[in-house]
Amino acid sequence: MILLRAPEERADLFWQMFHASADAMTLSELESGRFIGVNEVFADIVGYSPDEMVGRTVEELGLWVNPADRVPIVDAIRTGDGMQSGVLPIRSRSGELRWVAASAQMLVVDGVEALYTISHDVSEQRRLEQALRDSERLHRTVIDAMAEGVVVQNPAGQIIACNRSAEQILGLSADQMLGRTALDSRWRAIRPGGSEWAQAEHPAAETLRTGRAVTGAVMGVYSGRRSLRWLSVTTRPLHDAEQDIPAGVVVSFADITDQIATEHALADSEEQRRKVTGEMLRVEAEERARIAMDLHDDTIQVLAATLVSLDRLASAIDRGDVAAGRDAAAVARSTLATALERARRLMFELRPPLLEASGLGAAITALVDQAAMDTGWSVEVEVDLPRYSPATEALVYRTVQEVVTNARKHAQASQVSVTLSERDGVVRAEVVDNGRGFELDAALDRDRMRLHLGLEALFERVRLSGGELEVRTAPGKGTAVSFRAPVYPGVA
Numbered sequence: 001m002i003l004l005r006a007p008e009e010r011a012d013l014f015w016q017m018f019h020a021s022a023d024a025m026t027l028s029e030l031e032s033g034r035f036i037g038v039n040e041v042f043a044d045i046v047g048y049s050p051d052e053m054v055g056r057t058v059e060e061l062g063l064w065v066n067p068a069d070r071v072p073i074v075d076a077i078r079t080g081d082g083m084q085s086g087v088l089p090i091r092s093r094s095g096e097l098r099w100v101a102a103s104a105q106m107l108v109v110d111g112v113e114a115l116y117t118i119s120h121d122v123s124e125q126r127r128l129e130q131a132l133r134d135s136e137r138l139h140r141t142v143i144d145a146m147a148e149g150v151v152v153q154n155p156a157g158q159i160i161a162c163n164r165s166a167e168q169i170l171g172l173s174a175d176q177m178l179g180r181t182a183l184d185s186r187w188r189a190i191r192p193g194g195s196e197w198a199q200a201e202h203p204a205a206e207t208l209r210t211g212r213a214v215t216g217a218v219m220g221v222y223s224g225r226r227s228l229r230w231l232s233v234t235t236r237p238l239h240d241a242e243q244d245i246p247a248g249v250v251v252s253f254a255d256i257t258d259q260i261a262t263e264h265a266l267a268d269s270e271e272q273r274r275k276v277t278g279e280m281l282r283v284e285a286e287e288r289a290r291i292a293m294d295l296h297d298d299t300i301q302v303l304a305a306t307l308v309s310l311d312r313l314a315s316a317i318d319r320g321d322v323a324a325g326r327d328a329a330a331v332a333r334s335t336l337a338t339a340l341e342r343a344r345r346l347m348f349e350l351r352p353p354l355l356e357a358s359g360l361g362a363a364i365t366a367l368v369d370q371a372a373m374d375t376g377w378s379v380e381v382e383v384d385l386p387r388y389s390p391a392t393e394a395l396v397y398r399t400v401q402e403v404v405t406n407a408r409k410h411a412q413a414s415q416v417s418v419t420l421s422e423r424d425g426v427v428r429a430e431v432v433d434n435g436r437g438f439e440l441d442a443a444l445d446r447d448r449m450r451l452h453l454g455l456e457a458l459f460e461r462v463r464l465s466g467g468e469l470e471v472r473t474a475p476g477k478g479t480a481v482s483f484r485a486p487v488y489p490g491v492a
Contacts, residue, residue: 015037018039019039023119024118024121025039025041025116025118026039026042026115026117026119027109027115027117028058029113030074030114033115034055035053035054036054036112036114042119045092045121046093046098047096058090061093063090063091063092064090073115077104077105078106083103083104085103086102087126088100098123099123100119101119101120102117102118102119103118104116143163144163144164144165146163148253149166149169149231150162150251151251152248152249152250153251154247155247157181157208158179158180158181159178160178162174166253169229169231170221170229190222191219197219203217203251206235207236207246207249208237208249213234214233216234218256219231229257230256230257231253232254233253236249237250238250302339303339306332309328309332313325313329313332352367352397355393359385360420361383363397364397368404371416375408375413377413377415379416380415380418381417382417382418382419384421384422385422385427388487388488389488391488392427392485395485395488396427396485399461403481404418407431407433410435410438411435411479412435412436413434413435414434414435417432418431422487425486426485426486428484429482429483429484429485432478433478437473437475437476438475440473443455462483462485466485466486467483467486469481469482
């Protein structure tokens, strides 16, 4: 406790120092709180003159933002018998909020207990600190709102910051990441080829080493309990304000797992499409080869035999042998009739005249009836369709023809039913047999590529038309093939 008493010159010296100080100073009665003295520096802070303040309390002047602040200060000084310090808010005469860093202690001036304060204005410092906090909060809000994951690494490669998207993508909390390196065992990083990234080859290490950004690196990451995630990674140097060297690296990454899965699925689909298209072309080539072989082995041979018969006829005529000539003519006629029937069948297979003349009902009925004659099937045919464009009729006929042909080759059936109808602009067809059936999954197994591609070609033909095809079968349970195909516009 400081006592200011006689001699009088000591009090005068105190007041001289009080008013001449560059620090803000006040002296107030400890009990009443009324100002005994206020120097110009403090008066400037609050916007009053010293004379306006002396004899009045801080409450009367409206300086306290929190009026209860004075009581704890006074109590602490009395009980602790020492100086108290802190930063307090006060409100100036104009209503502006100011902050002062103040130290307070008790003095006795001419027998009166007084509260003596020394303070300085820290309002600007507080404003800058608050602006920095606001900036950091805004920056954090923006970073956390980003869809990309962001982590910051120090020169040692340790993660010193991360955003929420990074936690969500990696399946790890900030506590699990902070302080660890980018190649920590908690998250294995692998290359697209399957090998793991080495520390020195990691994009972040390259950025730290060269000071240059790395963009578009693709990295697979196993982290937390999550399955493999593929990331597109970009690293940028974080420069020191005073040195032209990386003080760290900012790593941003986007989850491209779904994109890569889609690309792989598309590549697989294109490869499968290529194989199916090849199979379709192969089947068409085989069909052309079969027709050419039939023409060579059948029709051409028959025509050659006819020529021989005609030669015999000519020879018989030269000899005047009427009986031999009549026999030769009969053989030639029979041979030509056979050739004509076989040629008509080949033409029917290529483009059935009945389909062109009478439509799907007549053509499919004839197709199934011919198959029944060849196989001994018991058949039921129900076709309720109008005429369509040539494209629609060709698609439906060829699809039914291929299903019936497959049944002839493989089903060993005794009964077959074919049903076709139209509803809402879509032709619906179903071919059902009571044959031996088969394992559909096994038939579609890529190890059995030939059968697989045959079915795929059938599926693909319908799919390319905008339709759908379904096969239902099981060993010993027969087979049902149904498909839906849209009606193509065009002249019927």
